[in-house]
Amino acid sequence: MFHTLRSKLLVFFILIAFVPMLVVGFISYTAQKQEMTNHAEKSLSMQSSNIAADISRFLEERVNDAEYLSRNPVMMNPSSSLLDIRDQMYYFLDIHTIYYDTYLIDDEGIVIGDTENEVVGHDLSDRPWFSQAMEGKTFMSDIYYSTILDEPVLVIAAPVYDRRQNVTGVISPSFNLESLEDMLEGYASEQQETGWGGYAFLLNEEGTVISHPEEEHILELNYFDEQGVTKKSIDQVVDDREITKMIDGEVHSFSKIESFPEFHHEWYVGVSVEESELYASLNNLLMKYIISYGVILLFLLFAVYRLSAYLVQPVQQLVETTRNFASGGGHDRKYVNAYEEVNHLNATFDHMTRQLEQRENSHKKSTMVLEATDNGVLAIDRNTKRITLFNRMCEEVFQRDKNYVIGTTVDEVMTYSKPFASFVKSGDIDHLLETMEDSCQFEMECQCDGELRTYFLSVSNLPTMEEEPTKKEMLIVFYDLTEKRQMERELLRSEKLKVVGEMSAGFAHEIRNPLTTIKGFIQLFKERSSEENQKHYPLVIEEIDRVNKIMNELLNIANPNPKEEKTTANVERILKDIILLQESQMKKNHIDLETFFQGDIPDMEVNVNKLKQVFINLIQNGIEAMPDGGRMNIRTRLEDGYSPSEQRVVIQIQDTGIGMNSSTMEKLGTPFFTTKETGTGLGITTSYRVIEEMDGTINVSSETNQGTSFTISIPVKVLESVQ
Secondary structure, eight states, rough: OTTTTHHHHHHIIIIIIHHHHHHHHHHHHHHHHHHHHHHHHHHHHHHHHHHHHHHHHHHHHHHHHHHHTTTTTTHHOOTOHHHHHHHHHHHHHHHHHHEEEEEEEESSSSSEEEEEEESTTTTTOOOOOHHHHHHOOOOOOOEEEEEETTEEEOEEEEEETTTSOOOOEEEEEEEEEEEHHHHHHHHHHHHHHHHOOOOOEETTTTTEEEOOOSSTTOOOOOHHHHTTHHHHHHHHHHHTTTTHHHHHHHEEEEEEEBBTTBBBBEEEEEEEEHHHHHHHHHHHHHHHHOOOOOOOOHHHHHHHHHHHHHHHHHHHHHHHHHHHHTTTOOOOOOOOOOOOOOOOHHHHHHHHHHHHHHHHHHHHHHHHHHHHHSSSEEEHHHHHHHHEOOHHHHHHHHHHOHHHTTTTBBHHHHHOHHHHHHHHHTTHHHHHHHHSSSEEEEEEEEETTTEEEEEEEEEEEOOOSOOOOOOOOEEEEEEEEEHHHHHHHHHHHHHHHHHHHHHHHHHHHHHHHHHHHHHHHHHHHHHHHHHHHTHHHHHEEEEEEEEHHHHHHEEEESSSSSSOOOOOOOHHHHHHHHHHHHHHHHTTTTTEEEEEEEEEOEEEEEEEHHHHHHHHHHHHHHHHHHHHHEEEEEEEEEEESSSSGEEOOOOOOOOOSOOOOHHHHTTOOTTTTSSSSOOSOHHHHHHHHHHHHHTOEEEEEETTEEEEEEEEESSSOOOOOOO
């Protein structure tokens, strides 16, 4: 019985270690429990006080921001235009990124300006904060649910004075309440680092939860009713700096946020920690005090040391050999003839290390291949749907570290990786996990970071090393074909343009000859005809010349380098001329136009007529895409390169129209392709050709029912004068 290591250690520690340690631990724990409890509760109370002070400072800063904006000279000037006011609002939002909008209300309570034009015209005169502000007082409301914005809000209202110190209106900057919630979440993060966990929340004087990590509780849960307490009892807890133990195992500490002249509400900061986590240090204290007792510990260490000289020495030698083998060294050593278990362990260890070396070498080679390949490789357990393999390429494509992915289920990874979720849905991976029997290969498309990517998948069953045939893994190897398919589409478009060009050249050549003959005969008839016919001949000649001009324009599609008349012009002036012509049609279609011109765009050498045609095509397409009205934005900017010769002018034409689906986007620019009943399908094609002749580019982004944006980029100094 006493020839095994387990039996010797078991009897020794039962008689020598366990009983004394149990007695000493109980005495130490009883003596220090109250002190540790008071310390933990005091720390929790200090946490709630610190958070309350931080929130109070945060609210005072928001009030100061509102008063600062109300004293803006533009806001105080009644004659300031709405455009100047919005400029100041945008400037304020750029400086104070915590705010997302600003509202200016006149003295009758009507919203006359905001940055997004979403609430202009709303009547807010019935709001309590409006009347307070009109009395010349800066006011901060309680958090309440706004029916206009359809979300919880905290309103700050500051009076706007004119130069005679008369209140002319109210300014109300709106900040994102998530910033307040971030302060509370920051506390939770700090608590996680200390090992406590827990969370923080806010209550108003009525007990309503106004901020909470679980959004469904905000403005819906009354803490006083839920926990069966009153405001008076909470005030008593705050004054005595005590904590409350809740029935569900949580410990709560409260602090009151100090009020100030603009903030008259009574808010409470609550900190919640699991009772088991708050007092977890008491269990650790037991072991520390057991070790500190001198006589018992000295006797225990002496006895263990003497016994380990006989029992542990061969095991220790085996441990050293194992550590050396794990670090990459050899495992040669001298055997120690000890008790029976160690002798068997030595022999087994030698056999195991030889097998591990062979397997490790094979595994290293396989791992190097998997990590070096440009193919994405992942394996999924078909029974549990857990990911068992995830190589470097998968990390790049799905933007997740494999250390966090391996061992988790497919559904879990889909929740925090949108590219992976799109990949699984597009490839119908769930269906393959359940039904696939044989290997298969196919091509698919999915959205990754807003881009449509094309992948070629090879899916096969990968048996595990276990003997049970039902435990299989599915191996997925995929390769990115996006660039290849894009090159194929560009090549196809180029070929189509070439064919159209050749067709246009032949068509124009065949038409011009008979037109020339007809023109000659008409001129001859003009000399011989009556006076009545002579009135019609100039019109016929003029129409034939117009047809000939159309033929010349058709030839421009076929000729990649036509002879052009270039002049020095300014892109912004060209745009302003075109906008002037299109204003009446935009007003007729109820379209709001906003221009954002940089103003310092340099003059450049271009074919003005062709560039005008491109802008007219794109602006007209935008107008036709908004039959029920909308908004069009036209922007210009100058992008600097490494030298002045590499500068580029960027023009963006953006509408909020019906947009385009992915199928239309793929065919965009293809000759004769159009979605309009009366369109020819050559407008966008010609625009692409004109910009390409200027060594420029056109990029398009669009979503159905969300609008379309055309971005044109043209180099400033790349075109040479035609000799």
